[in-house]
Amino acid sequence: MNDDKKAEVVHTEDVVPLQAPPEDERPWYKQPELRKLYLMMPFLFLGSTTLGYDGSLLNGLQTMPAWQSCFAVLVFTPYVADLCGRRLGTAIGCCLVILGAAIQASAKASNPDTMFLAGRFIMGMGSNISNATCPLLITEVAHPRHRGKVTTIYNTVWYVGAILAAWTTFGTLIHLPGDLSWRLPTGLQCAMPGIQLVAIFLLPESPRWLISKGQHAKAKTILTKYHGNGSETNFVCWEFNEISGTLKLEKMASAESGWYEMVRTPGNRKRCLLIILTAIFSQCSGNGLVSYYLSAVLNTIGITNSSNQAAINGGLTIWCWLVSLGCAFLVDRVGRRTLFLISGIGMLVAFTVWTACSAVYAKTGDSAAGSAVLAMIFLFYSAAGFAWPGLTVSYTVEILPFKIRAKGLTLCFVFTSLAGIFNQYVNPVGLETLAWKFYFVYIAVLVIECLVIYFYYVETRGPTLEEIAILFDGKNANVAGNGMQVVQRVVTIDEEKNEK
Known part of the structure; x- marks a missing residue:
């Protein structure tokens, strides 16, 4: 091949992972702080369980006003999660669910409709908020190696709530007389968000949310404790740098027009x-x-x-x-x-x-x-x-x-x-x-x-x-260059044909 022929080249791009620093390869249950984190995760799963309980309890009783209230609340839900944080947002949702369930269960027998519908509206607000914040906190605080499994488990426990509601209503309808047959299972909706409300602040806040609010030191402390088992390892520093660098790039590149982004x-x-x-x-x-x-x-x-x-x-x-x-x-x-x-x-x-x-x-x-x-x-x-x-x-x-x-x-x-x-x-x-x-x-x-x-x-x-952003945005991805990079290769046309 002559020199002119060699000049005919093709530019191609590959997504290539860079070598991350070594991490602790022990299973999560052998790492004390990570074990502690994951043993607290079921408290976050209760957000999905509460939704399953409520959905099963009132299956078939949905009305158009209930759907309308659902959509009205959903518009504001992301602002609660982004402004208040994942933990406080979950706590707000739990409080609203407890309040709504209490109002429903205490509805006057003479005219229950008004109080019941008011309770439904408030409870719908709360369950939508907590169900939107819990999975965010789970996926943002979990170790990268376990993120997929832990986050996927979250929505499966919806069935646990549905099972509890089905058997609770079955038992109360058979064994309890009068209004108590529906008041008790309705009031029991307070139990799971009540437990979650007590436990939510035992969990760490999302390091990503903290960094987005300029609280870098707190975020790094959380990553060090749970992903490094108390040691500021090279892996923890690498992870912190990737998160903080990526969020900075996202902020610089994104529009400030809310939903348009x-x-x-x-x-x-x-x-x-x-x-x-x-x-x-x-x-x-x-x-x-x-x-x-x-x-x-x-x-x-x-x-x-x-x-x-x-x-x-x-x-x-x-x-x-x-x-x-x-x-x-x-x-x-x-x-x-x-x-x-x-x-x-x-x-x-x-x-x-x-x-x-x-x-x-x-x-x-x-x-x-x-x-x-x-x-x-x-x-x-x-x-x-x-x-x-x-x-x-x-x-x-x-x-x-x-x-x-x-x-x-x-x-x-x-x-x-x-x-x-x-x-x-x-x-x-x-x-x-x-x-x-x-x-x-x-x-x-x-x-x-x-x-x-x-x-x-x-x-x-x-x-x-x-790094998932690279799969969607390619070379334009707003990702700090710690984990993956887009590499340009230059090959001759003959080489490209051989590769194919």
Whole structure:
């Protein structure tokens, strides 16, 4: 090759990880301060458990005013998280939940509607605030090596609250007379936020929030204590420098126009679309049929006894929790995108068989086909548990830069609620009009979902919370140069052909 030929070059870019300083490789339970941090995490998980308890307790009692109050509160939620901090924001939410639950439980028997609705509004405010601050604190204070698993566990314990509410109301309806049968489970909503309120200040504040407020020394003290077990190791210094440098770059580059920052850059627009799709898929993949209308679905296959339906519902809820909790420990081993894809394909297969068996039962009344539908419902939720219960929140918070993390999580909740409205008001019409044929709508949705996940979702396993920005923004990412860098390679055209 002559010199002129060699001059023909191609510029390519690779994202290359830089070598981070060595960290303590011991398991978390053998590191005293990290062990202490993670043993306090269940107090933050109570935010999701409270939401699950409330949702199960009042399933089917949602009204349009309740939805409107939900959306009104969501607009202000990120400002509470960003201005007051993750801990104080959680405490404010807990106080409102306790107040709302107390008002509901003490509603006058002669005219309970006004007090009950007022309590619902206040409690809705509180639960939305605490549910928006808890996952932020979890993901921002966790060690980089454990961030994915710990944050994914958060949303799976929603089922624990649902299980507690279901069995509490079952017991009080049978054993307690009169108003006490509903006042007691309503008042018990104070228990979990009460525990959380007492314990929240035992947990450290988010180092990232502290740095954003100029409190660098406090942030470094927290990182040193929990990520360095009390020693200011090279790893702690590296992590602190990456966080503080990245937040400084974010601040310099971001717009000061609030919500506009969500769509200002191509990377942020992609993040927003992923968040919206994740929220919708988490609710509208066929799971809403069972979540809201299990009784109607079971009626279509001949299971009409209320006791049998209640037992199936209780068993399904416990099964969903166990599957989703187990899958939360796979996020770093298997990867987020892979789990989403396994879940989507699994749900598609199960739902297709579910639909076919429903058609057979509708035409023949064959009890075996009805039993197969019930089995497919459990298999469908097993597949869903690989991703949607846990990753809906954890994937959302980790793909967002700190500057818009609270707003992006709010965007997720808004579209989750909108999808919930669809489930509540469209599904019953479809089931009543088309019966099992309505399932074809969700087969089409699941096909689209699998394609979108395969071609559009971004794998986030591996990088730190700050370094994930490079996956979306490339060389324009506002990331301090500690962890990853975009390296430009220069190769001849012949070399490029050989590489291909």
